Amino acid sequence: MAASDDSLMQVSQIGTTVKNAAGSQVTFNTKYPFAKLDKTNSVSFQNISIQFYTEPPVPSGTYPDVGPTTTLVYQFAHGYTYVPSTWFLMQVTPTSPPPISINYQQEGTGAYFLIVNEATGTGAYLTVTADQTNVYFYVNKIYNNVDPLPNIIGYVLNIRCYVFVDDLSGK
Amino acid sequence: MANAQPQTSGIKIAQPGWDARTCPDYQLIFSSSWPSIAIAYDQVVSGTTDAFGTLTITGTHNLGFYPLTMAWRFSDSTQTLQQGRVFPNIDKNKFYIKQYFLNANTTYYFNVKCYNLDISYPQSYTYLQSASFNTAYDASYGIKVAKSKKNVYSTDLRDFVLHSRAASPQVLAVITEQSLSTPITSGNTGTISFTNPQNYVPWLFAYAAFKNTDGSTYYIWAPPWQQAYPAVNINVDGKGTSTLTILNLGTALPYGSIIALRDPLFISAYKRITY
Numbered sequence: 198m199a200a201s202d203d204s205l206m207q208v209s210q211i212g213t214t215v216k217n218a219a220g221s222q223v224t225f226n227t228k229y230p231f232a233k234l235d236k237t238n239s240v241s242f243q244n245i246s247i248q249f250y251t252e253p254p255v256p257s258g259t260y261p262d263v264g265p266t267t268t269l270v271y272q273f274a275h276g277y278t279y280v281p282s283t284w285f286l287m288q289v290t291p292t293s294p295p296p297i298s299i300n301y302q303q304e305g306t307g308a309y310f311l312i313v314n315e316a317t318g319t320g321a322y323l324t325v326t327a328d329q330t331n332v333y334f335y336v337n338k339i340y341n342n343v344d345p346l347p348n349i350i351g352y353v354l355n356i357r358c359y360v361f362v363d364d365l366s367g368k
Numbered sequence: 369m370a371n372a373q374p375q376t377s378g379i380k381i382a383q384p385g386w387d388a389r390t391c392p393d394y395q396l397i398f399s400s401s402w403p404s405i406a407i408a409y410d411q412v413v414s415g416t417t418d419a420f421g422t423l424t425i426t427g428t429h430n431l432g433f434y435p436l437t438m439a440w441r442f443s444d445s446t447q448t449l450q451q452g453r454v455f456p457n458i459d460k461n462k463f464y465i466k467q468y469f470l471n472a473n474t475t476y477y478f479n480v481k482c483y484n485l486d487i488s489y490p491q492s493y494t495y496l497q498s499a500s501f502n503t504a505y506d507a508s509y510g511i512k513v514a515k516s517k518k519n520v521y522s523t524d525l526r527d528f529v530l531h532s533r534a535a536s537p538q539v540l541a542v543i544t545e546q547s548l549s550t551p552i553t554s555g556n557t558g559t560i561s562f563t564n565p566q567n568y569v570p571w572l573f574a575y576a577a578f579k580n581t582d583g584s585t586y587y588i589w590a591p592p593w594q595q596a597y598p599a600v601n602i603n604v605d606g607k608g609t610s611t612l613t614i615l616n617l618g619t620a621l622p623y624g625s626i627i628a629l630r631d632p633l634f635i636s637a638y639k640r641i642t643y
Binding site: 206208211219220221222223224225226227228229230231232233234235236237239240242243244245246247248249250251253270271273280282283284286288301302303304305306307308315324325326327328329357359362363364365366367368 | 378379400401402403404405406407408410411412431432433435438440441442443447448449450451452453454455479480481483484485486489491502505513515525526528529530531533534535536537539542569571572573589591592595602631632634636637638639640641642643
């Protein structure tokens with residue numbers, strides 16, 4: 198079946214007439230493609246556990262070598278030829294010290310906090326990027342030679358990953 | 369609170385050998401009663417930082433409701449490397465991206481997706497169990513709906529509105545201030561909460577509302593940093609109750625939402641990495 202703007206199919210929630218349904222009351226509308234994870238692509242939905250037995254590099258802390266130092270800790274091929282949309286939900290153990298003090302994070306500010314001194318900004322952060330081939334996981338460290346070293350050896354990051362079929366072209 | 373199931377009308381496609389009328393959900397290829405999330409707006413937008421590195425982008429989605437909205441930032445104008453996701457502020461017809469960069473007078477590009485999920489509209493869905501194992505995809509069976517002007521025989525899943533080779537995250541709940549037994553009065557706070565289903569950690573998003581200078585309402589994403597406002601307090605083990613405190617003070621309006629999404633009904637792969 199091919200959808201078009203003038204051959205619309207719509208399904209509404211129970212109790213709502215199709216004609217008047219809007220927003221979340223619409224459960225299926227051929228105008229709105231579902232966000233799609235490919236069930237045949239094993240990396241589209243996966244849980245990755247990264248355990249640190251080696252310490253990623255830290256800057257010396259002597260200005261201007263305060264970081265961030267960026268270290269690629271894992272990458273995988275996503276199987277597409279374009280830049281896909283991605284979601285990541287990260288659980289970090291041990292739990293980050295206050296003020297973070299949670300162990301489930303989604304990116305919303307570009308980074309996931311592993312260990313951080315909020316006042317000085319020193320710490321270790323996880324960032325995730327994607328290009329037309331791979332998804333990349335980096336540990337970034339900032340250090341000022343005053344705060345404790347942002348060591349993450351022994352840390353375990355459990356990351357729920359979605360790599361959607363849907364690209365970022367906006368087309 | 370709206371509760372959309374059980375849905376007795378709509379579309380259901382069962383896996384081969386199963387009766388769509390009676391089989392469990394994890395034996396279905398598709399059901400229109402699943403609160404699967406769909407993309408209602410999808411555009412690339414750009415903006416240039418000012419002399420202090422501040423970037424402000426206002427875009428128009430014109431959906432007429434407050435959609436769950438996400439944006440992915442590109443590294444540069446080639447748009448060949450995305451550097452992660454941000455959550456724009458949302459109003460009924462617009463979105464607002466505000467970010468701070470080290471580089472002044474530099475243009476940044478974002479892909480913005482608004483999902484067909486109204487964060488101001490309370491909903492609750494039963495947590496459906498996933499299958500215990502994945503069933504092999506059968507290309508000769510199922511459902512597919514191609515996008516306008518796309519070929520239904522395409523092998524590119526991007527060309528489809530719906531395809532039984534693909535699955536979507538689903539809504540578990542949208543909890544709003546309407547869950548409070550008494551409205552939050554001026555100058556006071558209230559707390560809304562969501563308790564995870566048994567032994568399952570959902571995707572949690574939270575927003576609190578503010579008043580624009582023109583009097584309209586917009587929602588700001590709540591990070592899990594305790595010192596922020598708005599902030600969502602996610603249970604430390606991820607499995608208990610998460611809370612969002614809402615203010616009714618100044619431009620802060622007594623509205624807020626916790627949105628819980630769940631995985632699609634197939635089994636994830638698992639990979640263990642040592643570094």
